Amino acid sequence: MAELSTDETDLIFACEKQPVSGSGGVAVTNHPLASAAALEMLAAGGNAFDATVAALFALTVVEPMMVGIFGGGTSVVQQADGAVHVYDGLARAPAAARPDIYEPIADTWPDYMETRGRANRVGPRAIAVPGNLIAWCDMAERHGKLPLKQLIGPAIRYAEDGFVLSPYLATCIAEIAPDLALDPSIASVFLLDGEPLAAGERLVQSDYAQTLRAIAKGGPDALLQGPLGEKLRDFLAGSGTLVTEQDIRDYKMIRRAPVTGTYRGHEIFGPPPPCSGGVQVLQVLNLLEPWDVGGDGFGSEKTLHRLIEALKIAAADRLAVTADPDFFDVPLERLVSKDYADIRRGDIHPDRARFQEARILTNESNNTTHVTIADAEGNIVSSTQTINSLFGARVVVPGTGIIPNNYMYLFDPHPGNALSLMPGKRITSGITALIVRRDGKPAFALGLPGAHRIPASALQAVINLIDHNMTLQQAVEAPRIFTWGQEVEIEDSIPEATRNALAARGHTILPVAHVAGGMGAIRFLPGGQMEGASCWRADGVPMAASGGPARANTSFWPDPRRGKSY
Numbered sequence: 001m002a003e004l005s006t007d008e009t010d011l012i013f014a015c016e017k018q019p020v021s022g023s024g025g026v027a028v029t030n031h032p033l034a035s036a037a038a039l040e041m042l043a044a045g046g047n048a049f050d051a052t053v054a055a056l057f058a059l060t061v062v063e064p065m066m067v068g069i070f071g072g073g074t075s076v077v078q079q080a081d082g083a084v085h086v087y088d089g090l091a092r093a094p095a096a097a098r099p100d101i102y103e104p105i106a107d108t109w110p111d112y113m114e115t116r117g118r119a120n121r122v123g124p125r126a127i128a129v130p131g132n133l134i135a136w137c138d139m140a141e142r143h144g145k146l147p148l149k150q151l152i153g154p155a156i157r158y159a160e161d162g163f164v165l166s167p168y169l170a171t172c173i174a175e176i177a178p179d180l181a182l183d184p185s186i187a188s189v190f191l192l193d194g195e196p197l198a199a200g201e202r203l204v205q206s207d208y209a210q211t212l213r214a215i216a217k218g219g220p221d222a223l224l225q226g227p228l229g230e231k232l233r234d235f236l237a238g239s240g241t242l243v244t245e246q247d248i249r250d251y252k253m254i255r256r257a258p259v260t261g262t263y264r265g266h267e268i269f270g271p272p273p274p275c276s277g278g279v280q281v282l283q284v285l286n287l288l289e290p291w292d293v294g295g296d297g298f299g300s301e302k303t304l305h306r307l308i309e310a311l312k313i314a315a316a317d318r319l320a321v322t323a324d325p326d327f328f329d330v331p332l333e334r335l336v337s338k339d340y341a342d343i344r345r346g347d348i349h350p351d352r353a354r355f356q357e358a359r360i361l362t363n364e365s366n367n368t369t370h371v372t373i374a375d376a377e378g379n380i381v382s383s384t385q386t387i388n389s390l391f392g393a394r395v396v397v398p399g400t401g402i403i404p405n406n407y408m409y410l411f412d413p414h415p416g417n418a419l420s421l422m423p424g425k426r427i428t429s430g431i432t433a434l435i436v437r438r439d440g441k442p443a444f445a446l447g448l449p450g451a452h453r454i455p456a457s458a459l460q461a462v463i464n465l466i467d468h469n470m471t472l473q474q475a476v477e478a479p480r481i482f483t484w485g486q487e488v489e490i491e492d493s494i495p496e497a498t499r500n501a502l503a504a505r506g507h508t509i510l511p512v513a514h515v516a517g518g519m520g521a522i523r524f525l526p527g528g529q530m531e532g533a534s535c536w537r538a539d540g541v542p543m544a545a546s547g548g549p550a551r552a553n554t555s556f557w558p559d560p561r562r563g564k565s566y
Helices: 032-043 048-062 132-143 148-161 167-175 184-190 206-224 226-238 245-250 277-288 301-321 338-347 451-466 472-477 496-504
Strands: 020-022 025-029 072-078 084-088 254-256 259-263 266-270 368-375 380-386 434-438 441-447 481-483 488-491 509-512 520-524 530-534 541-545
Touching: 020 025, 025 032, 025 048, 025 520, 025 530, 032 048, 032 148, 032 368, 032 541, 048 132, 048 148, 048 206, 048 368, 048 380, 072 132, 072 266, 072 434, 084 132, 132 148, 132 206, 148 206, 206 226, 206 245, 226 245, 259 277, 266 277, 266 451, 277 301, 277 338, 277 451, 301 338, 301 451, 301 481, 301 496, 368 441, 368 520, 380 434, 380 441, 434 451, 441 451, 451 472, 451 481, 472 520, 472 530, 488 496, 496 509, 530 541
Parallel strands: 020 541, 488 509
Antiparallel strands: 020 530, 025 368, 025 541, 072 084, 072 380, 084 254, 259 266, 266 434, 368 380, 434 441, 441 520, 481 488, 520 530
């Protein structure tokens, strides 16, 4: 990777946030209190795994619309010894699920994934078997240094004492307030006399604080034990959900090998199927590698045209062959091979768009969260977690504060397809948590929320750093594009002249305010320094630790009489 020294005057945008740097560890999350929880663990002698688990539990409190213990996600991790693996905590279909359990209302887009009564989208029948809690606790036990009680401590404080709502959270509550009003338990938390809580007001989640205390004491098994277990069993038995107590007991976190590839001397590690992001990123990078992307310039007509066409190819393959590998034969090695890219590159015309009907049939929500955390020991975690839609199924398990996912909304309600429902099947996700190395050493790590727009956004950040020589802050904030085969979404900070030139090549252009969500990234510098950055698209805050213990044998104040006699 070249020296990152791009002058902002040479770019089409200016950065809105500032990076941080330190040698003791860096945490980048999408809420300042979650970043603070991570730094608290590093200050207490914990490592990046401790910091990640603390941050994720904290996010279930301060970003309750995005993530929860009854959700799912994936983490790509590097241990201090260099080993890289993936924690798959993705949600899966209950044992009672069947391909025809929902009644689709349409066979064509945009209503293809919708069902009668929104049963797969809102309410208890939309809930899939969660994996987050088990995956987080396993990570802490396997790799962390601190007790679970300490890791959950900040989240308990935030839930019990409350915190001030940001405009971002308040907007999310207001956006789906009519759905929240349908469930008395969730309405009692986020609505006041029927009206959504506003920015600047304090949100207290007392029931959830007690749930977190039970988990801090009993681990993931606490879900089905004691008073908490009774409340959950009552919900599972009486709400109409497909999820059973046995589904929760049978869930297993899967530790997978990452999908890997190279780009201009860099080694890329990402999540494998059922996540699609790692494969899509490597496919596009392989397609672009023979061209002089850096020489063509950031945001240029030529660069964007090639990127758009490469994204179409990756989207078509994702639609055709990416799903849960336990249920579907995914040709992983071929998809990420350089030879396959050489074949598909011929489908890219140098001057005009070739339209491909590659619409990805998914309702994966943009409402996700991501953390990127590294410590001084060499441990790195890039983790994307979600309950899918805003506030998941938009219900609360009464008396617990738990907001379940609505991951059933991601399965194709039409039988006979790659993404159709099957008992025990894991959902397919665009999660693209990345770790990148150069010469065997960490170069950078990054990720973001944004559903099927995640892979395109993550790979553009990789290109920004490797090809366009951007600073880390520039790389995460740079304007983005996205397409899945039809219209091309282009952030409106890309000049109109460039958009018009792309339209002249045959692309259907759709200017948008932003593509995907708030990216969090860490860059590794010489001498053990690390730099963290988050972008303007969310409440992201990077925090860093530096300094350290006093020099050996240093006391508070030397006694000038020591060793002398009078």
